[in-house]
Amino acid sequence: DSGVTQTPKHLITATGQRVTLRCSPRSGDLSVYWYQQSLDQGLQFLIQYYNGEERAKGNILERFSAQQFPDLHSELNLSSLELGDSALYFCASSPRGQARYYNEQFFGPGTRLTVL
């Protein structure tokens, strides 16, 4: 158990819909990262928040957005869903924000999103 929680565990929805994935970081961690793992691809870094502010941005689509709240939990919003958005979405947290500390990331168990 990494201490990072993600809800829901599974999500099934239809094309065109909007969903929200939630992540609670480990106690004391200020950084939250979101990743997408599609069926035939590796992990893709989407976005990082550090203490409520966006810190780094990866391959995140414009239809996706995220935020980190004052209590440090984070939400990833996916809208106008397409079949290709079906994937595992992982959240990770770490105490600090700099790239030098990526080795301190702890990953949650993931949310499996299925778009029908």
Add this chain to the structure above:
Amino acid sequence: DQQVKQNSPSLSVQEGRISILNCDYTNSMFDYFLWYKKYPAEGPTFLISISSIKDKNEDGRFTVFLNKSAKHLSLHIVPSQPGDSAVYFCAASDNNDMRFGAGTRLTVKP
């Protein structure tokens, strides 16, 4: 845009032998490299990392080698154990971004 590539989707080795997983990158700005291990139905877990100022980092049975001129890194597991069977992702980062390879599924046979 695959800046980090793991060209072998799978690797099978005998227990006790060496496992060598390879990773290539294209962006010379990457200066910190990591390996993660992932079991089914779990999130990835950090395994070992290396900074670009080094060419080798060792942690028990795991050693990561970095060849900056070739933009290549490798993970050596010696001796391999059945519990090492998992998907291994390499990742490369600079201060603003982190890219992962597609993963290599390692199977260690008893």
